[in-house]
Amino acid sequence: MEIKGTKDINKSQYKFRIPISSLNVNVSVYNIVGSVISRGFPSMRNIHKCSDDSRTPVSKPSWCDTCNRTVDESELVKGYEVGKNEYVYVTKEEVDDIKAEFASENMKIIGFTKLETPIRPRDVMGTYVLLPPEAKLKKETKDAELNKKYYALLADKLLKDDVYIVGKVFTVKGENFVVITGSNEPNGPMLVMYALYYQDELRTTERCGYKTPALEPKELELMSKLVDKGITTPDYAMVGSELKEVFNDLVKSRNVDEIPKENGAKAVIPEDKAIEDTVSELERALDSA
Numbered sequence: 622m623e624i625k626g627t628k629d630i631n632k633s634q635y636k637f638r639i640p641i642s643s644l645n646v647n648v649s650v651y652n653i654v655g656s657v658i659s660r661g662f663p664s665m666r667n668i669h670k671c672s673d674d675s676r677t678p679v680s681k682p683s684w685c686d687t688c689n690r691t692v693d694e695s696e697l698v699k700g701y702e703v704g705k706n707e708y709v710y711v712t713k714e715e716v717d718d719i720k721a722e723f724a725s726e727n728m729k730i731i732g733f734t735k736l737e738t739p740i741r742p743r744d745v746m747g748t749y750v751l752l753p754p755e756a757k758l759k760k761e762t763k764d765a766e767l768n769k770k771y772y773a774l775l776a777d778k779l780l781k782d783d784v785y786i787v788g789k790v791f792t793v794k795g796e797n798f799v800v801i802t803g804s805n806e807p808n809g810p811m812l813v814m815y816a817l818y819y820q821d822e823l824r825t826t827e828r829c830g831y832k833t834p835a836l837e838p839k840e841l842e843l844m845s846k847l848v849d850k851g852i853t854t855p856d857y858a859m860v861g862s863e864l865k866e867v868f869n870d871l872v873k874s875r876n877v878d879e880i881p882k883e884n885g886a887k888a889v890i891p892e893d894k895a896i897e898d899t900v901s902e903l904e905r906a907l908d909s910a
Contacts, residue, residue: 635792636754637727639775639801639812646771648751648812668700668708676700676708723791730788740800744817751801751812776810779803790814840899847907 633649666678669685669692677687678700685692699716700708753772756765778784780803790797797816804813 633752633754634749637790637792639728639786640730646775647754647768648772649754650749650751650814666700666702666708667697668710669696670698678706678708720793723796728788728790730786732787734785734787735783736785736800740815740817743823745815746797746818747816749814749816751814772812773809776803776812779812780805780810837900843900843904843907850907 636647636649638645638647667683669677669679669683669688671677671685671687673687675687677685679685679692679697683692683694683697684690698710699713700710703709753769754765756762779786779801784802786801788799788801790799798819799814799816801812801814803810
């Protein structure tokens with residue numbers, strides 16, 4: 622018996638071209654971690670143009686509080702809120718024109734670079750596998766095989782020289798700030814894309830009001846020893862979901878429609894232990910590590 626709901630990662634989300642000078646490398650995007658990336662237009666409100674020339678935001682069903690009635694879709698315009706009860710009005714055609722302008726570019730390369738510092742996990746919005754699309758029609762076979770060669774050459778170069786392509790990918794949903802590089806895989810080099818947050822989107826200690834407290838030399842020394850003692854070299858390829866494994870075992874142990882009996886025992890929640898001081902707690906942790 623298997624647990625349902627596992628996400629299908631074999632379906633590509635979208636495709637785009639990586640322009641290398643006059644050469645285009647076609648890739649299909651597959652989501653392997655994180656959520657679906659999207660940098661679309663800000664949320665728009667439906668605005669009713671009332672008979673007294675005032676403007677009233679409405680929601681579904683389209684009820685206008687000013688006119689005290691349900692309004693027809695033809696009476697609505699799209700508005701972007703720039704301040705409290707202040708809207709800038711745009712048309713669907715204007716939004717579609719902007720989307721078409723960027724979608725036609727597909728990808729804009731900002732540059733090829735060797736990153737001076739590694740990509741931080743906090744910067745990554747999603748990680749994606751890029752693969753060359755397969756030919757759907759017989760007449761497309763030759764072009765698809767040639768594209769596979771371009772793909773392999775690009776992945777090999779980026780991997781060997783540790784080079785990253787920095788750019789923006791445009792889709793019907795919006796734009797994504799990305800870096801693309803090569804990854805060493807059993808079947809040969811593969812392209813991997815990291816979708817990044819813009820720096821002004823990230824929560825910093827300054828923005829969230831956090832300030833590091835004063836740290837004593839003894840505290841720093843003990844914490845350093847504690848961390849060093851636990852440093853290992855795990856085989857990440859062998860790491861899986863323990864929670865899912867345990868739950869799978871539970872599901873497999875049951876017959877279909879079998880209702881477990883209530884145990885009646887309640888979990889004992891221990892009382893909070895008073896922390897004496899930082900140094901003694903660190904020393905205790907170090908001794909038990």
